[in-house]
Amino acid sequence: MLRQLAYTTGLALILSGSALAQEEAHNDEDVTLYRVFVGDHAAPRITAFDLETPDNRWTFETIGQNKLYGVNDGAAVVAVQSDNDAVHFFNSGISLHSHGDHSDIEIADPAAVKETLTGPRPFHVIDHGGKVVINFDKGGYAEIIDAHELSHGELESKRLPQARAHHGFVAPIGDAWVTSVTSDAPVEGDAAPKRIGLQPVNEDGTPAGDVATCTAIHGEAFSGAYLATGCQEGVLTVMAGKDGLVTEMLEYPAELPSGQSTGTLIGSKSMQVFLGNYGAKGLVVVDPVDEPHFRYVELPFRRVDFALDPANARFGYVLTEDGTLHQVDVLDAKVAKSAKVTEPYSMDGHWNDPRPRLAMAGDEIVMSDPKAGVVRRISKEQLEEVGSIEVEGMPYNVAVVGGSGKVHEGHGESGHAHSHDHGEDQVYKGYFEDSQIKDRALSDWEGDWQSVYPYLQDGTLDRVMDHKAEEGDQTAEEYKTYYEIGYRTDVDRIEIQGDTVKLLTDGKPLEARYASDGYEILTYKKGNRGVRFIFKKTEGDDAAPQYIQFSDHKIAPEAADHYHLYWGDDRSALLEEVTNWPTYYPSSMGKEEIVREMMAH
Amino acid sequence: MKKMKLTRIVASLGIAISALVLPARAETEKLSVIATFSIIGDFARVVGGDLIELRTLVGPNSDAHVYEPKPADAIALARADVILVNGLMFEGFLQRLVEASGTSAAIATLTDGANVVHDPDGGHYHYVNGEAIFHEAPNDPHAWQSVSNAKVYVENIAGAFCSSDAEGCSTYEANAAAYLDELSALDTEIRQAIADVPEGRRVAVVAHNAFRYFERDYGVIFLAPQGVSTESEASAADVASLIREIREKRAAAVFAENISDARLVEQIASEAGLALGGTLYSDALSPAGGPAATYVDLMRHNLAILTAALTAD
Numbered sequence: 001m002l003r004q005l006a007y008t009t010g011l012a013l014i015l016s017g018s019a020l021a022q023e024e025a026h027n028d029e030d031v032t033l034y035r036v037f038v039g040d041h042a043a044p045r046i047t048a049f050d051l052e053t054p055d056n057r058w059t060f061e062t063i064g065q066n067k068l069y070g071v072n073d074g075a076a077v078v079a080v081q082s083d084n085d086a087v088h089f090f091n092s093g094i095s096l097h098s099h100g101d102h103s104d105i106e107i108a109d110p111a112a113v114k115e116t117l118t119g120p121r122p123f124h125v126i127d128h129g130g131k132v133v134i135n136f137d138k139g140g141y142a143e144i145i146d147a148h149e150l151s152h153g154e155l156e157s158k159r160l161p162q163a164r165a166h167h168g169f170v171a172p173i174g175d176a177w178v179t180s181v182t183s184d185a186p187v188e189g190d191a192a193p194k195r196i197g198l199q200p201v202n203e204d205g206t207p208a209g210d211v212a213t214c215t216a217i218h219g220e221a222f223s224g225a226y227l228a229t230g231c232q233e234g235v236l237t238v239m240a241g242k243d244g245l246v247t248e249m250l251e252y253p254a255e256l257p258s259g260q261s262t263g264t265l266i267g268s269k270s271m272q273v274f275l276g277n278y279g280a281k282g283l284v285v286v287d288p289v290d291e292p293h294f295r296y297v298e299l300p301f302r303r304v305d306f307a308l309d310p311a312n313a314r315f316g317y318v319l320t321e322d323g324t325l326h327q328v329d330v331l332d333a334k335v336a337k338s339a340k341v342t343e344p345y346s347m348d349g350h351w352n353d354p355r356p357r358l359a360m361a362g363d364e365i366v367m368s369d370p371k372a373g374v375v376r377r378i379s380k381e382q383l384e385e386v387g388s389i390e391v392e393g394m395p396y397n398v399a400v401v402g403g404s405g406k407v408h409e410g411h412g413e414s415g416h417a418h419s420h421d422h423g424e425d426q427v428y429k430g431y432f433e434d435s436q437i438k439d440r441a442l443s444d445w446e447g448d449w450q451s452v453y454p455y456l457q458d459g460t461l462d463r464v465m466d467h468k469a470e471e472g473d474q475t476a477e478e479y480k481t482y483y484e485i486g487y488r489t490d491v492d493r494i495e496i497q498g499d500t501v502k503l504l505t506d507g508k509p510l511e512a513r514y515a516s517d518g519y520e521i522l523t524y525k526k527g528n529r530g531v532r533f534i535f536k537k538t539e540g541d542d543a544a545p546q547y548i549q550f551s552d553h554k555i556a557p558e559a560a561d562h563y564h565l566y567w568g569d570d571r572s573a574l575l576e577e578v579t580n581w582p583t584y585y586p587s588s589m590g591k592e593e594i595v596r597e598m599m600a601h
Numbered sequence: 602m603k604k605m606k607l608t609r610i611v612a613s614l615g616i617a618i619s620a621l622v623l624p625a626r627a628e629t630e631k632l633s634v635i636a637t638f639s640i641i642g643d644f645a646r647v648v649g650g651d652l653i654e655l656r657t658l659v660g661p662n663s664d665a666h667v668y669e670p671k672p673a674d675a676i677a678l679a680r681a682d683v684i685l686v687n688g689l690m691f692e693g694f695l696q697r698l699v700e701a702s703g704t705s706a707a708i709a710t711l712t713d714g715a716n717v718v719h720d721p722d723g724g725h726y727h728y729v730n731g732e733a734i735f736h737e738a739p740n741d742p743h744a745w746q747s748v749s750n751a752k753v754y755v756e757n758i759a760g761a762f763c764s765s766d767a768e769g770c771s772t773y774e775a776n777a778a779a780y781l782d783e784l785s786a787l788d789t790e791i792r793q794a795i796a797d798v799p800e801g802r803r804v805a806v807v808a809h810n811a812f813r814y815f816e817r818d819y820g821v822i823f824l825a826p827q828g829v830s831t832e833s834e835a836s837a838a839d840v841a842s843l844i845r846e847i848r849e850k851r852a853a854a855v856f857a858e859n860i861s862d863a864r865l866v867e868q869i870a871s872e873a874g875l876a877l878g879g880t881l882y883s884d885a886l887s888p889a890g891g892p893a894a895t896y897v898d899l900m901r902h903n904l905a906i907l908t909a910a911l912t913a914d
Contacts, residue, residue, distance in 0.1 A: 224669030242862065270697035272669040290673050313701035314675065331676050331701070459842040590721050592735070 031105055034361040034402040035094055037077050039066030041354040041370050041394035046079060046090075048110050051361055051377065051400075054389045060112050062088050065352075067397045071127035074401030075151035077110075078132060080122050087122045087134055087143075089113035091153055092401040105405025115155040117143055124169040128222050131172050133160075140165030141205075142179070144172075161205035166193055169220050170201075173227055174240030176208065177201050180217045180229075198229060198236060200245050212236060212247040221265040224272030226288045230262035235276065237288045250286070250293040257282065257296075266306070271313035273330060277303060280347065283318060285333045295333035299326065302347040307358040307365070309380065317365050317380075319356055321347045325365070325383055339383035341376065342369050359400040370394040432529070434521070438556035440533050442499055442514060445550055445560050449494040449584035452594060453487040456480070460591045464598045489582035494565065499538075501548060503567070512540025514548060520575055531555045532566070532575060547571045551581065562586075562597070632766045633706075635677060635684045637692045638665045639886040640745050641711055641754060643896045645685055647780045648758045652769040656681075661888040664860040665691060666727045666736050670698045678702035682765045685758060688712045691742035709761035711754040715744045718813050725810045725825070727861070743884065747814035748788040748900065752781050787897055788818075794908050795819045802911045804852040806843075806875070808865045811858070811883035821907060824852055826869065840872060847873045854878030854910035859893070860885050878910025 034051040044063050050056040064084030070092065071078055077090040093110040096103050120138035127133075132145040141161045149156040160170050160177065168180030179201050182193035195217045200209035214231035221228055227238045234251035252261070260279030265286070267274050274286040283297040283306060299320050306318035308330075315336070316328040323344045329336040345355045354370035364386065365378040375395050377387040455461050462476070465483070469476040493504040502511045514535035522530045532549040545567035552563035564581035566574045585594050631654040636642035642657035649655065656677050659665040678684060679702040686692055688710035699708070717740050724737040744750040759777035763770035795803065803821045805812075810825035826843045846852075847869075855870040857863040857880045870877050881903050882893040893899035 270670075271672060271675060271701055273672050285672070287672055289671055311700075313697060314703065331672055331679070459845075462842060590724075592724060596735070 030404060031107070031407050032362060032402075032404040033094060033105065033107055034364075034366075034400055035092060035110065036359070036361070036366055036375060036389075037068050037070075037079075037090070037092075037110075037399045037401070038368060038375060038391055038395045039068050039079065039397040040392075041065065041396035043393050044081070044084070045393065047391050047395070048090075049389065049391075051364070051366070051389075051402075058110055060088075060090065060110075062086070065396070068399035069125045069127065070399040070401040071125070071132045072130075072147040072151050074403070076113075076132075076147070077399055077401065078125050078134070080125060080134065082121055082123050082137075085118055085120055085122065087117040087119075089116070089150060089155060091151065094402045095151065096403050096405050103403065103405035105403065105407060107407070111153070113150070113153050113155060117145075117155070117157065119143070120165070123167060124220070126169060126171045126220065126222075129172045129174075133170050133172065135167075135169045136165075137167045138165050142170035144170070144203075158203070160201070160203060163205075164193055166195060168195060168217065169229075171220060171222075171227055173238055173245060176240060176245055177203060178227070178238060178245070179205075180214075181211055197231075198238065198247070209245065212238075213249070216261070216263075219262065219264040219276070221267035221274055223267030223269070223274055223288075226267075226272065226274075228265050228267065228274050228276075228286060228288060230265060230276060232261050235262055235265070235274075235286050235293075239288075248288075250288070253292065253294055255296065256284070256294060262286075266308045266316070268308055268313045268330070269310045271330075273313070275306065275308050275316045275328070275330060277306070283316070283328060285330050297328055297333050297335060299335070300324075304345055304347065304355050305358045307360050309360050311360070311362060312380075315380070317358055317360075319358060319367065321345055325367070325378060327380070327383060337383060341367065341378055341383070341385060343371065345371075354394050354396055357396060357398050359398045361400045362403070366398060366400050368395040368398045370396050432555055436555055437519065437521070437531055439516065439519065440554075440557050441516065442496065442501075442535055444533075444554075444557060445552075445563060446496050446498075448587040449496070449563075450587045450589075451487070451489055451492045451494075452583050452585055453489055454492065455591055455594065456483055456487050460595060461598070463595055467599045485579050486581050487583050488580055491582060493587065494584055500540075501535075501544075503544070510541050510544040512544035513538045517547070517571070520549075522575065522578070524578065534571065536571075545569060547574060549574055632762060632769065633680055633682045634762075635681045635706070637684075637686050637695060638884070639663075640884070640896055640899070641685050641687060641758075643886060644711075644751070644755050644758055644780075648755060648773050648776045649762060650772065650776055652766065652772060653762070659885065661886050661891070661894075662859050663885050664727060665884060666693060667734065668692075668694050670694045670701075674698055675702040678704040678706065681706040683761050684708045685761065686710055687742060687744070689717065689740045689742035689744065690736075690738040693736075707761060707765055709757055711757045712742075712744050712750070713753075713757060715750040715753040716747070717741070717744060718817060720813075727809055741813045743811040744814055745896070746812055746883075747818045748784050748791065749818065750814060751896065752784050755780055755784070783897065787900055791819055791900065791904050794904050795821060798908055798911050801851060802853045804850045805878070805907060805911065806847055806852045806855040806866070806869060806873070807858060807881065807883075808861055808869075809858055809883060812881075815903075821911070822850065824850065826865070840869060843869065844873050847875070854913070856881045856906065856910070858883045859887065876910070876913070879906040881906060 036051055037046055037048045039046050046060045046066055048058045062079055063086050064081030066079040066081055069078045073096055074092055075095045077092050079088040091111045093108040095106045119136040122134050123137045124135045130147050132147050133142050135142045141159050143157045143159055146156045162179050164182045166182045170179045178198050180195055181197055181199045183196050187193050197211040197214045199211045202208050214236040216232045217229055219230040225239045229236050234249050236249050238245055238247045262276040262278050265274050265276040276284045276286055278284040280302045281299050285295040287293055301320035301322045304319040304321055308316045314330055316330055318326050323340055323342045324338050325341045326338045327336045357368045359366045363380050367376045369376055374388040374390050376385055379386050465476040465479040468479045490505050491503045495502040499513045501514055502509045515538050517534040517536040520532045530551055532551050534549045537546050546569040549566040550563050552560040562585045564583050566577055568574045634645050634653045634655050636645045636657045638659040639657055639661050645655055658674050659668045675698055684706045689712050720741045724735055727734045727736055755777050759773045762773040806824045812823040816823050824846055855866050855875050856878045857866050859880055859882045882899045886899055887893040893902045
């Protein structure tokens with residue numbers, strides 16, 4: 001892990017000297033955390049633990065055997081219980097926000113989302129373009145869930161009906177949708193209808209184009225601009241073109257063993273390429289653009305499970321039934337190295353018999369070993385076990401979330417971190433217990449801050465108002481009037497250093513030193529509450545206010561990412577002021593960043 | 602020296618890749634160069650001439666910001682001696698590609714030493730199939746739109762080639778020197794042509810704000826919408842504020858760009874009552890035979906389009 005961090009830093013240096021200089025100005029801690037979710041083979045139970053510190057462990061009860069998917073960059077975990085007609089959702093507690101040159105990581109406990117989905121035989125899950133789509137194989141529809149709302153702990157779903165119930169999938173591509181389709185020929189008894197291809201549909205399920213043939217369509221993945229899906233005749237690729245969807249059938253070439261096909265695909269996140277199964281003993285590297293589109297990798301034994309490394313697009317990992325783990329070089333389409341990592345698990349028997357499952361976690365492969373009752377940690381580099389974690393019962397399906405990122409502890413420049421954790425979200429909205437409130441020091445607001453009022457005046461925030469109007473019950477104009485009163489101030493900049501606060505109006509400073517004067521809890525008309533953290537002037541300019549009161553949606557020590565400031569000479573009169581709340585963001589933030597930050601809340 | 606380099610590649614990548622590397626290296630003793638996109642590919646071609654074998658990842662008329670790297674790119678990186686990159690977070694795909702390739706090539710960041718513009722907005726928008734995509738970058742990466750910065754790119758390329766191929770160094774330096782003279786002349790030509798445009802008319806409108814360096818060096822102001830999507834109704838207000846700005850600053854023309862579809866600028870032009878002034882080449886060359894197949898042609902083409910539209914009545 002250390003090595004990887006060093007490498008990343010080295011590359012940043014190569015790519016952008018100035019970015020590195022900025023990094024050094026931050027006083028932030030780099031943190032790597034992977035969290036493993038394991039579903040038991042028999043019991044309706046999910047165990048979650050942190051890979052490095054497995055004593056950080058949580059157990060969740062569900063109603064059936066769980067197949068697990070990390071979605072929305074690992075912010076949430078979906079637990080599909082096909083045989084029990086249920087889908088449960090979990091906030092993973094880890095969220096990563098990419099900022100181009102670095103990521104921010106936020107860590108909390110995992111939590112079950114209260115709402116669940118029920119319906120006839122949920123199966124395939126697709127996580128793409130801000131949507132999580134779950135196919136209900138016996139319901140004849142897919143539920144489309146908003147991924148962002150899910151990471152806030154809310155389940156907002158829409159149903160896309162299919163012409164006929166089948167074991168299939170629905171996927172978003174650009175602004176369009178596609179669904180697998182079946183023949184409409186009648187079937188006897190319980191027999192499944194024949195799956196024949198893929199069709200563009202509108203969000204209400206009505207056809208939006210012709211069916212592209214893909215016999216026995218099964219297995220789907222995204223990589224780069226493409227969706228790929230397995231068929232009897234080849235792999236069908238789909239991409240959004242200027243004038244609608246473009247599909248192409250990449251037929252299996254003659255060199256591949258005949259009579260077999262691809263039914264499971266994994267898409268690389270960092271290079272436009274897919275790794276698929278092919279027959280029982282093979283894998284194929286599928287290149288949607290360049291020839292050869294297929295390169296076959298023959299394995300010595302039947303395949304148990306395989307995974308692609310999201311961190312390094314070059315390698316995939318596959319376990320064969322003899323208990324050997326193989327590293328597959330995707331560029332070279334060859335097994336690069338192999339090592340025995342567990343006892344044999346024969347592929348004879350049912351597909352859902354207890355056998356190991358693989359997931360990637362940074363420099364390690366995480367492998368469930370149901371018969372041994374452990375989750376094994378295997379190094380990518382050596383293919384050697386570096387640890388094993390006991391899990392009650394028969395650990396089976398796994399999902400790993402997390403990664404590396406910065407935990408912001410600095411101020412000002414780094415103040416754009418924000419929380420999406422459910423509990424903190426409630427606090428943000430003003431719902432909390434008195435016992436949760438803790439005294440805070442002025443250092444929570446240290447830094448150089450800018451007023452957002454000028455951005456309201458110059459139209460920069462019009463988009464935020466439009467956004468509020470879309471979500472809320474007032475028009476953009478009404479919101480703007482409300483914020484015009486709220487944000488209004490002539491103090492355009494504030495500098496806070498140690499116990500010194502400088503209020504700047506047109507560059508003219510009022511400077512004074514302040515000491516904590518406790519806090520007050522306010523109850524608003526809507527029923528939610530806020531906490532004012534109050535500071536009293538100890539010395540400084542005569543004209544500087546006697547009191548300043550911060551309100552930043554936080555109720556315990558934590559660096560502010562933005563705040564509302566009230567100031568004046570009468571402590572209690574200030575507490576009555578609830579319509580004008582001058583608002584400040586870090587001076588280092590650009591207009592666009594502020595707009596996006598505001599729209600995220 | 603090349604033999605040593607080869608050993609290093611083999612050692613770091615293992616036998617699998619050496620099978621790919623060996624025949625290629627035996628065929629040619631040329632320096633293997635990767636340019637991440639077409640404009641620096643052109644610089645590399647001029648400086649390297651016959652001594653290099655060049656592969657450009659993001660080709661003509663293509664947007665590097667939405668480029669999806671392919672396995673063949675990773676294989677090419679693994680074989681390369683020198684990789685030329687813009688830097689300033691222009692090539693978002695590069696880090697993962699470098700990692701996947703395991704390359705040990707020298708990576709030269711061509712904007713090192715360039716006069717860089719800080720982006721007050723922390724990034725800019727690209728428009729892809731009607732959608733606005735935010736490209737986060739604290740510094741504006743489109744530094745080549747300043748010819749004096751282009752000269753820094755060329756000097757950096759010559760330096761990188763010399764470090765990897767001492768034998769060819771004098772050739773690289775001679776090629777670069779001749780080209781630098783050409784670029785100095787180009788810079789003068791642009792300044793003179795813009796000077797001939799009446800001062801009040803030096804305001805243009807584009808979709809993707811890739812011309813800040815041109816603005817800084819040559820004094821043509823570029824207005825661009827922020828995050829407007831052609832298909833979102835919510836963007837009506839943003840277009841409206843851009844239209845206001847267009848009127849206040851008396852912008853003279855709206856321009857399309859070779860890497861974006863023109864729907865958004867067509868909408869802006871019709872709402873602002875302005876003519877479409879033609880297509881500017883921002884982040885990529887045209888294909889060979891097109892109006893901007895080289896960097897010099899690109900700058901001349903943009904200059905001609907701009908001056909014609911801004912001076913038109």
